[in-house]
């Protein structure tokens with residue numbers, strides 16, 4: 001029986017250690033995440049990404065379906081008169097699911113929730129009609145806050161009104177691009193999270209806790225093998241560079257280990273002509289072997305291509 005006694009002591013010690021550590025984990029969190037208010041970054045980020053990206057029925061195959069559009073609005077959608085200053089609006093066409101902050105305003109944080117519901121009328125937004133949102137400034141309980149305004153209720157602007165006055169170059173497919181970022185596994189190599197170390201001298205300031213309210217997934221990445229991308233649009237705002245780099249990273253960084261993402265161009269270019277990948281490859285090989293002076297041109301991408309979304313997303317990371 002002596003052996004059995006030792007077994008019981010071992011069980012008690014294990015239970016104490018396990019129970020103790022569970023108590024610490026569950027009962028003593030240092031911060032209640034639900035009490036963190038959204039920053040402006042979180043508000044604009046969730047409005048531009050839309051409903052969560054990952055496996056969901058809005059977009060089961062991660063094709064970038066049912067995502068909002070970010071529009072730099074330069075004219076009044078009703079009168080067509082130019083606006084004094086471009087305004088960023090988020091267009092949710094009919095059938096586009098709303099982000100977490102609109103569905104569950106509680107996660108926006110104190111003050112922001114009340115303003116978004118009472119003044120912003122986010123509760124009136126209907127998925128089967130669509131809606132247009134913006135981030136506005138207001139005061140609640142004597143304190144200034146940013147909040148989400150449903151312009152479809154407050155100004156009567158419909159998604160169709162906004163898209164009628166917007167030029168294609170003022171429309172950003174950021175939400176679709178975030179889906180591409182997740183689907184293509186960019187996060188295997190890149191992070192979206194500069195750390196509070198020397199990191200930020202190179203990659204920019206680390207984020208604040210409230211920058212992530214309503215975002216899912218965050219796509220932070222973990223094991224970094226390549227530059228952090230959280231502020232990549234501030235370092236590099238060139239669409240042409242992005243095009244070359246995604247078509248074949250070796251065009252701009254001769255020793256890059258990044259894979260090429262030329263297939264995100266799809267089958268046709270901006271003019272609707274079939275892209276001849278084989279010919280491009282042959283010409284590129286000739287260039288590498290010194291038989292051609294310049295590399296072949298990268299095809300311009302179609303308006304609704306996946307690469308457009310990805311580049312729009314990259315350039316939105318300021």
Ligand code: HEC
Pocket residue numbers: 180181184185186187188189190225226227228229232235236249253256257258259261310314
């Ligand atoms: C196998 C690892 C790997 C994968 C996967 C990968 N990258 Fe990269 N990426 C790199 C490396 C290494 C660099 C630095 C060299 C270069 O510029 O090519 C880089 C550079 C970049 C840059 C330029 C960064 C800067 O600081 O200017 C961007 C933008 C970028 N990658 C975006 C992406 C996106 C978007 C995806 C997914 C579609 C992706 N990468 C997938 C390895 C990777």
